[in-house]
Amino acid sequence: MSVISTVTVKVPATTANLGPGFDCIGAALKLYNEFKFTRHESGLIIQVSGTEAEKVQTDESNLLYQAFLKLYEFIEQTPPSVKIEIKLGVPLARGLGSSATAIVGGLVAGNVLAGSPLSELQVMELAIAMEGHPDNVVPALLGGCRLAATSRTGWEICDITWHRDIFPVVAIPDFELSTSEARRVLPTEVSRGDAIFNTAHFGLLLRGLATNREEWLRAALQDKLHQPYRQALIPGYDAVETAAVAAGAYGMVISGAGPTLLALTDELHTQAVVTAMTNAWKQAGITSVVRSLPLDIQGAVIL
Numbered sequence: 001m002s003v004i005s006t007v008t009v010k011v012p013a014t015t016a017n018l019g020p021g022f023d024c025i026g027a028a029l030k031l032y033n034e035f036k037f038t039r040h041e042s043g044l045i046i047q048v049s050g051t052e053a054e055k056v057q058t059d060e061s062n063l064l065y066q067a068f069l070k071l072y073e074f075i076e077q078t079p080p081s082v083k084i085e086i087k088l089g090v091p092l093a094r095g096l097g098s099s100a101t102a103i104v105g106g107l108v109a110g111n112v113l114a115g116s117p118l119s120e121l122q123v124m125e126l127a128i129a130m131e132g133h134p135d136n137v138v139p140a141l142l143g144g145c146r147l148a149a150t151s152r153t154g155w156e157i158c159d160i161t162w163h164r165d166i167f168p169v170v171a172i173p174d175f176e177l178s179t180s181e182a183r184r185v186l187p188t189e190v191s192r193g194d195a196i197f198n199t200a201h202f203g204l205l206l207r208g209l210a211t212n213r214e215e216w217l218r219a220a221l222q223d224k225l226h227q228p229y230r231q232a233l234i235p236g237y238d239a240v241e242t243a244a245v246a247a248g249a250y251g252m253v254i255s256g257a258g259p260t261l262l263a264l265t266d267e268l269h270t271q272a273v274v275t276a277m278t279n280a281w282k283q284a285g286i287t288s289v290v291r292s293l294p295l296d297i298q299g300a301v302i303l
């Protein structure tokens, strides 16, 4: 059997939660990180290029490398020595699943170099265990919009229909918010009223995404499990939301743990929503990059 010496994996950004779907739903977006692994003999080398390259660790603590090691630990083999080339397109610690790209990229690349001993399902389970929640890693691996729920034996993954006329707009500010910090502000228990609120709104969101029924989408993008506690970590949140809705968005939510904000709109209003969110944040003293990003449907791809 010939030994595979190099593999390149491209992994999409993801937007998790979509408002009321805390820790269980996420969608892949057309914005990517690319990871090339090459076997070589003389110890670990990590080279990083692209957006905010200087912020990524280039030693053994690198998350991508940690995921690669995890794969070999799981299959009980000694990992090969590798050179890793990282091309960053997904900004770090902004709520667009950069950590999920690293976890998925490291596991998928490791699996290929090892001769593909694990199934996609096994890779997915390892990725969920590493990240601690499924809503980024699942769409990063599989693409599209995905709901993950535990079953008696593991995970059930459900492909969520996303109507083609619903357009995501992401507003990415120039400051970071680590997911661990944004999880620390959350309460460990919630009231029955808040649980009922989210159950109803999440159901409405799923139907709204499938049908593009405007009044359902407008009502659905509300949450009581995480957003009320996190909004204070994102200066200008209310102003950007008001501007996005006034410009024609159905609503606005925090992308993942933030600080990126996600608006959903239709094609006609996309440009107005982009401009409104950019200006509202500018007036609050925050520079941002605001873009309409279509859904990615492929997930992680081996190039």
Ligand SMILES: Nc1ncnc2c1ncn2[C@@H]1O[C@H](COP(=O)(O)OP(=O)(O)O)[C@@H](O)[C@H]1O
Residues within 6 Å of the ligand: 033, 056, 057, 062, 063, 064, 086, 088, 091, 092, 093, 094, 095, 096, 097, 098, 099, 100, 101, 102, 177, 178, 179, 180, 256, 257
């Ligand atoms: N391409 C990468 N290679 C290595 N580590 C990465 C990469 N992308 C992200 N990380 C790690 O993940 C951290 C960001 O994770 P997190 O706080 O969960 O934010 P995000 O919302 O971007 O996933 C970074 O600070 C870095 O440690």
Ligand SMILES: N[C@@H](CCOP(=O)(O)O)C(=O)O
Residues within 6 Å of the ligand: 014, 016, 017, 022, 023, 024, 094, 095, 096, 097, 098, 099, 133, 135, 136, 179, 182, 183, 226, 255, 256, 257, 258
């Ligand atoms: N459900 C998680 C999602 C975190 O996404 P990220 O892109 O910020 O890593 C949470 O809300 O904490």
